[in-house]
Amino acid sequence: MDWNNLGFEYHDLPYSFEAKFKDGKWEKGHLTEKSTIELSEASEVLHYGQEVFEGLKAYRRKDGKINLFRPELNGQRLANSAARLGMEAYPVDDFLDSIKQIVKANEEFVPPYESGATLYIRPFLIGTSTVVGVQPATEYTYHVYATPVGAYVNGLNPAAYTVSEYDRAAYAGTGSAKTSGNYASSLIASIQAHKDGYADCLFLDPREHKYIDEFGGANFFGITEEGQFVTPKSRSILPSITKRSLLEVAERQGLNPIETQIEFADIDKFAEAGAMGTAAVISPVGSITYQGKKHVFYDEEKTGPVTTKLYNELIAIQYGDAPAPEGWVQTID
Structure with missing residues (x-):
């Protein structure tokens, strides 16, 4: 192989x-x-x-x-x-x-x-x-x-995303469950995003279409100009284990992490952005396009320093190259 x-x-x-x-x-x-x-x-x-x-x-x-x-x-x-x-x-x-x-x-x-x-x-x-x-x-x-x-995405290379007109899951539905129906309903949005030249799409909240929910296969995070790690809080998104871990890593790195509602109207407050999940680990977001306007984070071709540092620490823990917080790693001899 x-x-x-x-x-x-x-x-x-x-x-x-x-x-x-x-x-x-x-x-x-x-x-x-x-x-x-x-x-x-x-x-x-x-x-x-x-x-x-x-x-x-x-x-x-x-x-x-x-x-x-x-x-x-x-x-x-x-x-x-x-x-x-x-x-x-x-x-x-x-x-x-x-x-x-x-x-x-x-x-x-x-x-x-x-x-x-x-x-x-x-x-x-x-x-x-x-x-x-x-x-x-x-x-x-x-x-x-x-x-x-191999890698789900090709390394730390920023990708372009678009905001979908579809909903991934209902507000009080199964969004927080990892079930095939949620992914099936997101496929048409992903197909359209790929046709339009994007890596994937971002979903907004299903009630008001005002707040950021998540990407088709990963959670969203942003790094503000002041260096704060911010990620959405919503009952219609999957509770990601990578996200939970990165919140703790971000705390260790002094990024004052917070889970909160994020209005898309405030997207330009982020100097860096990324997608996080088991498959992707961290995939830097170069831009998000919504209603014809492109919002760029750090650089469309280079990964920001905060995102890079978060990625490096998490990967090092997973592969055993850095000490893990208690209980994070189970080793098979």
């Missing part, structure tokens, strides 16, 4: 993990060599969309060991997402065990440290019992696959 040219794509590895909920309880999960799932044509997930998922990474360290970054938060978020969709949550302790099992089983596919690539891990939970009328499932499948990936 060419570790330096992986792309962000699926590779069918030897082992996946699977567990089933049936007769009111979770059965013991296990590794499997099957990379397919058999479903009835009347399965809940195919018709009423009971599906939630997660995304996390395993990082190869310089010493050859493997780091997981705050995986318990992914397990808790999966449980929270399941609760929002009326699903039977997979226990967090079992979630952690499944992640460690699949990483160990596919250890040879964790890319080497010097490649900058990672093993991307995708746990998901689906309703599998047969239904005709609208109702929650009574049977569920929890499944995890892993795939080696």
Whole structure:
């Protein structure tokens, strides 16, 4: 496998993990060599969309060991997402065990440290019992696959974004859950953004279309002229683990971070801006265009110094090159 040219794509590895909920309880999960799932044509997930998922990474360290970054938060978020969709949550302790099992089983596919690539891990939970009328499932499948990936975005290169006319999620809807429907509804906006020459789009709040919510696949942050880290607070966006971590890193760097409503009308107060998430880590935003006006942050071709420093510290923690705050990293020998 060419570790330096992986792309962000699926590779069918030897082992996946699977567990089933049936007769009111979770059965013991296990590794499997099957990379397919058999479903009835009347399965809940195919018709009423009971599906939630997660995304996390395993990082190869310089010493050859493997780091997981705050995986318990992914397990808790999966449980929270399941609760929002009326699903039977997979226990967090079992979630952690499944992640460690699949990483160990596919250890040879964790890319080497010097490649900058990672093993991307995708746990998901689906309703599998047969239904005709609208109702929650009574049977569920929890499944995890892993795939080696390169960078989701091409390094710290600023990208151009546009503001979408669509809503990603309803105000009191499922925006805070990591469920496929939210991403499906954002695809048309992303397709249009790409056609117009942008990397992706930014969504505004669904009630007033006044406040910044998030990008199609990542949270937003801005750095003010005074050097403050600011990120949106909204009930219709995903509670990002990368965002939660960067808020703490920003505090350590003296950036006085804050989560608050951000009016798009105030966008020009930011000297730098970025998108943050598990896949992207940090992707600098060079510009955002809205209603025909382009708003530029720092430089359309160069990444700002504050964004660069945030990125470098977070990446160093994830790969084990810098001390991690207590509990942030779990190491697999």
